[in-house]
Amino acid sequence: MSKKFEVTILGVNSAFPVHGRHPSCQIVNFAERLYMIDCGEAAQIQVAKYKVKRNKLDHIFISHMHGDHCYGLPGLLTSFALGGRTEPLFLHGPTGIKKFIDVIIEVSGAYMPYDLNIKEYDTETCNNIPLTSNLKVTTFPMKHRIPTMGFRFQEIITGYNINPTKIKEYDLSIDEIKAVKSGGNLKRLDLVIDNSDLIISPSNPRSYSYCSDTVYDLELVPYILDSSLLYHETTYLSGLETIAGERFHTTLGQAINIAQRSNIDNMIIGHYSSRYPDVNVFLDEGLPLYSGLKLGIEGSTYEV
């Protein structure tokens, strides 16, 4: 059975909280460990509201330092401290995030009883961040008004699953099972059985790509290619390409084009402009063009 791999949206509005929506924040659950992506102002309120298990959250990824993606950090990090957290926490973000956090901790006299490991990345290049033996994150460059990166959460499938009927058929010994599981062929006196005849072919590794604030950018395609699920910002409906370009954001039609060119069948959208009180207009426009469109809704969970 494959491991749990899903995304819960906690914040989905652009700029400020309005229409009952909040700035960007998501939780990735992979095998019951949680990873936060962006930490908009309402993050800790949403974490409480949707009962996110804080003790399973060890890594936070920040795409860029615009307030609607990181102003939730001071409250969340100091609440961890007040809650008596002792487990280390890893905060991954662009250059500048360490200064931002250090100043807040210093001027507010916050006591941090846990190790806060802040890792800054060059947003102009890709960076590999190993998380577990089955999951890694790769950052990739995005084009926005300030240095910005996207994240690809990539499942890693290790080892081979042996077909149980073949164990019986060939009466495999423990050593033979070990050899087949590590990719070897079965060698008997007068025959060699190819490994591929003995294993259950592994399912395709799943991946979730997160494209934070960005201008319409076809250079993203190779970084997110073949993802099982994509999040791409859609600040505006189609027709507002000029405004979107000027503000380094994307329209729905442009995001759909990116998903289709990247061979991605499922896309969550969000970062809606405050000009849209009802975001169902995004579904009305997008679904006829792209059947895998999923409206990002706070509190909703999407399988990768």
Ligand SMILES: [Zn+2]
């Ligand atoms: Zn934003």
Ligand SMILES: [Zn+2]
């Ligand atoms: Zn931004």
